Amino acid sequence: MDQLSSYLPGILLAYSAFLLGIISPGPNILAVMGTSLSAGRKEGIALATGVAVGSLTWATLTVLGLSAVLATYASALxxxxxxxxxxxxxxxxxxxxxxxxxxxxxxDEPQGERISRSGYILRGYLIQMTNPKAALSWIAIVALGMQQGAPLWVGAVIIAGTFVLSLLIHVTYAILFSSPAAIRTYAKARRTIQMALGCFFAFAGAKLIFSRT
Structure with missing residues (x-):
């Protein structure tokens, strides 16, 4: 229990960084929106599932990679x-x-012929895995949650939690943005959302830079 209370703040901060990061539309979110609007809700959900699996892959690779590096070079943290x-x-x-x-x-939905739902899952996975900023994003997220000497279960909790969040949020986008009215509503709140994101990222960035453990 003491171990959990020790690592829980970092884990929750990692979850918060990930959650707020996917609120701001990027290539994956825009693809989910566009697919739901033009191809249908079920196709959007299929694409969202692929994106979530891509998030799971990035999280796993990052946690395992950082754990291996820290096991050999503790000062690398x-x-x-x-x-x-x-x-x-x-x-x-x-x-x-x-x-x-x-x-x-x-x-906008990626151009091309209409494809099967499994094809949309693969497309979502590839969109997430080929995002050039994904590696840096995941290093920052995992670094927020993993302290010096953190056991492997901390990384596992980050992996599992971010996968669940990714699946829930992206599927929610697919459901909500199957109507043009939802995008218009989101657009009205865009400035407030971006300002809130900026404040959180500034706080989390400063916390990482000045953290001693």
Whole structure:
């Protein structure tokens, strides 16, 4: 129980960073929106499932990779946290910049012939796995939750929790954004959401950079 209470704040912070990160539309969210609008709700849910499995893959690779590095080079955690912290600060800057922009959400389904639902799952997986920013994002998220000498179960909890969150959030997007009215509603709240994201990423980035453990 003492172990759980020791690592729980970091785990919850990692969950929060991941959850807020997927609120802001990126390639995966826009693909889910566009697919639900143009191909249908079930197809959007299939794509969302593929994205969630991609998140699971990235989380597993990152946790195992960081665990292997830390087992050999304990001091590497400091460098990883600093790198992750600066990445989160960059995300904060991007969020504040997006809040000031006049652009609106554009949700477009990837072009091509209509495909099967299993094809949409694969497409969602590939969208997530080929995102060039995914590795840096996951390093920052995992670094928030893993302290020096953290047991492997902490990484497992982060992996399981982020997968559940990814599946729930992306499927929710697929269901909600199967109607154009939902996107218009989201667009109205865009500035507030981006400002809130910027504040959180700035806080989490500073916490990583100045953390001693």
């Amino acid at each position: 400091t460098a990883i946290k600093i790198a992750g912290g600066f990445y989160l600060l960059w995300l904060a800057y991007k969020s504040f910049k997006a809040a000031r922009a006049d652009s609106v959400i554009a949700a």
